[in-house]
Amino acid sequence: MSDRPSVVTRFAPSPTGDLHIGGARTALFNWLYARHTGGTFLLRVEDTDRERSTPAAVEAIFRGLDWLGLKSDAEPVFQYKQADRHRAAVQQLLDKGRAYRCWMSVEELDIERTKARAEGRAIRSVWREHDAPANDKPFVVRFKGPLKGETVVDDLVKGPVRFQNKELDDLVLLRSDGAPTYNLAVVVDDHDMGVTHVIRGDDHLNNAARQTLIYQALEFAVPAFAHIPLIHGPDGAKLSKRHGAQAVGEFADMGYLPEAMRNYLARLGWGHGDDEIFSDAQAVEWFDVADVVKAPARLDWAKLNHINNHYLRLADDHRLALLVAKALEQKGESLAADGLTRLEAAIPLVKEGAKTVPELADLIAFTLKVRPLALDEKTQNLLTDETRERMQRLTEHLSAAPIWAPTEIEGQLKDFAAQEGVGMGKFGPALRGILSGGSPAPDLASTLAALGREESLGRLHDALFKATKTL
RNA sequence: GGUCCCUUCGUCUAUCGGUUAGGACACUAGAUUUUCAAUCUAGGAAGAGGGGUUCGACUCCCCUAGGGACUACCA
Numbered sequence: 001m002s003d004r005p006s007v008v009t010r011f012a013p014s015p016t017g018d019l020h021i022g023g024a025r026t027a028l029f030n031w032l033y034a035r036h037t038g039g040t041f042l043l044r045v046e047d048t049d050r051e052r053s054t055p056a057a058v059e060a061i062f063r064g065l066d067w068l069g070l071k072s073d074a075e076p077v078f079q080y081k082q083a084d085r086h087r088a089a090v091q092q093l094l095d096k097g098r099a100y101r102c103w104m105s106v107e108e109l110d111i112e113r114t115k116a117r118a119e120g121r122a123i124r125s126v127w128r129e130h131d132a133p134a135n136d137k138p139f140v141v142r143f144k145g146p147l148k149g150e151t152v153v154d155d156l157v158k159g160p161v162r163f164q165n166k167e168l169d170d171l172v173l174l175r176s177d178g179a180p181t182y183n184l185a186v187v188v189d190d191h192d193m194g195v196t197h198v199i200r201g202d203d204h205l206n207n208a209a210r211q212t213l214i215y216q217a218l219e220f221a222v223p224a225f226a227h228i229p230l231i232h233g234p235d236g237a238k239l240s241k242r243h244g245a246q247a248v249g250e251f252a253d254m255g256y257l258p259e260a261m262r263n264y265l266a267r268l269g270w271g272h273g274d275d276e277i278f279s280d281a282q283a284v285e286w287f288d289v290a291d292v293v294k295a296p297a298r299l300d301w302a303k304l305n306h307i308n309n310h311y312l313r314l315a316d317d318h319r320l321a322l323l324v325a326k327a328l329e330q331k332g333e334s335l336a337a338d339g340l341t342r343l344e345a346a347i348p349l350v351k352e353g354a355k356t357v358p359e360l361a362d363l364i365a366f367t368l369k370v371r372p373l374a375l376d377e378k379t380q381n382l383l384t385d386e387t388r389e390r391m392q393r394l395t396e397h398l399s400a401a402p403i404w405a406p407t408e409i410e411g412q413l414k415d416f417a418a419q420e421g422v423g424m425g426k427f428g429p430a431l432r433g434i435l436s437g438g439s440p441a442p443d444l445a446s447t448l449a450a451l452g453r454e455e456s457l458g459r460l461h462d463a464l465f466k467a468t469k470t471l
Numbered sequence: 472g473g474u475c476c477c478u479u480c481g482u483c484u485a486u487c488g489g490u491u492a493g494g495a496c497a498c499u500a501g502a503u504u505u506u507c508a509a510u511c512u513a514g515g516a517a518g519a520g521g522g523g524u525u526c527g528a529c530u531c532c533c534c535u536a537g538g539g540a541c542u543a544c545c546a
Binding site: 012013014016046048049051052102106109113116117118119120121122123138140155158161162163164167168169171172174175176177179181182183185186201202203204205206207209227229230232234236237238264267268269270271272273274275276277293294295296297298299300302303304305306307309350352353354362363378413423424425426427428429430431432433436438439440441442443444 | 472473474475476477478482483484485493494495496497504505506507508509510538539540541542543544545546
């Protein structure tokens with residue numbers, strides 16, 4: 001492999017909005033392939049469209065990539081800054097006779113377009129063969145594509161794709177204001193950046209043929225192309241807002257972990273045998289663009305949830321406590337002074353059941369409640385006089401417990417049940433209700449242990465002696 | 472309309488001419504049970520349709536159907 005130039009990939013988003021998960025996956029595949037081959041992963045911001053590009057979008061994209069952990073191996077390149085270089089390339093093409101000035105007006109173009117469409121051919125400019133005498137009217141520079149022959153894009157995922165050159169129109173290289181267009185800029189920049197593998201969305205497959213022609217005209221080596229399918233919504237239609245979320249920032253806000261996102265996205269449109277859950281290192285070791293699936297994949301929330309649950313289980317409790325705290329904050333709920341400590345103590349008990357961070361927050365709500373707890377109706381109904389008395393005996397029994405830890409408490413509860421000559425069902429539900437205030441909670445012994453002796457006994461005391469009877 | 476791409480369980484996928492077409496998610500049933508989960512066990516579920524090629528096609532070729540992209544002085 002050392003006799004071959006090393007692989008250079010790049011992610012080249014246009015900063016016209018948030019980083020969508022489709023783009024995120026494209027970035028991930030580029031990153032994985034670079035890491036797999038020991039190559040370089042670059043980032044380029046395609047901001048040649050001055051109207052639609054915004055600094056806010058640049059920020060959002062950088063933030064998204066950062067969150068996902070996809071670091072570029074070099075400072076990002078801003079395409080617009082290379083405009084002079086692009087113009088020089090166009091001049092070269094003009095000098096070689098591979099490009100021409102075109103004075104067609106928008107109206108003339110419209111007419112030609114409808115005509116060409118009706119005739120089932122690519123549009124052609126009348127200026128392709130004749131230059132105009134010197135004048136000061138605005139013009140664009142178009143690429144002068146060959147009229148015969150075919151161009152083959154040897155795509156790494158699709159295989160060889162053949163295009164008849166006559167079907168390819170003469171695309172605009174320089175706008176009438178002298179600004180370079182995307183199709184010219186990508187070619188020049190990818191060449192200048194030494195990109196060897198262009199891994200990008202399926203929607204560029206058609207462009208690849210025309211870009212290939214430009215590479216050849218400029219006498220640049222044509223890079224390898226890999227056009228990966230787009231991600232669709234659960235219904236198979238193009239992913240949009242109504243499918244729940246598009247931007248990676250939204251996934252972050254919804255409580256998905258970046259490592260879960262990487263695993264899920266990698267698995268969407270690519271596979272390695274039966275492996276479903278794998279580490280970044282394994283993904284890097286196994287990934288190859290050639291193995292990317294050809295068909296578009298649908299976003300499946302259930303599976304994403306499942307994978308996120310897996311990584312939630314693996315995640316450090318302190319990290320999760322901070323995430324839950326942040327989620328609560330965003331919901332406008334403030335934490336008590338010891339809130340973080342309480343969270344961290346209870347998280348290991350509930351994280352197996354959570355699919356997202358907000359779910360974790362729900363499952364853990366019981367520990368954050370402040371005394372005296374309001375008892376839900378169900379629990380109130382459970383507190384008959386008989387149960388009330390039993391609960392008082394239980395409180396005394398627990399007060400006497402020498403050690404306040406899960407296994408010991410479990411033992412205490414069993415002893416108590418035996419002592420009373422009843423099953424757990426006789427007092428378990430009531431105890432649960434009193435401790436949790438109706439919120440879901442883990443098994444009783446763990447709940448008691450997480451709450452601590454003082455808080456547990458306090459909640460029992462409140463329920464038995466303070467709570468107003470509303471019967 | 473034209474050009475190009477795509478098509479295996481509901482979903483993501485494995486298979487790279489010979490398999491009872493495998494796995495995962497989801498779903499269903501059962502077990503467990505002090506809530507919600509989690510967990511365990513079992514189960515149903517697929518090669519778009521039609522032609523070829525071949526001893527043999529999910530796999531190769533063609534046609535049809537369906538889906539998608541492009542067809543901008545957007546990227």
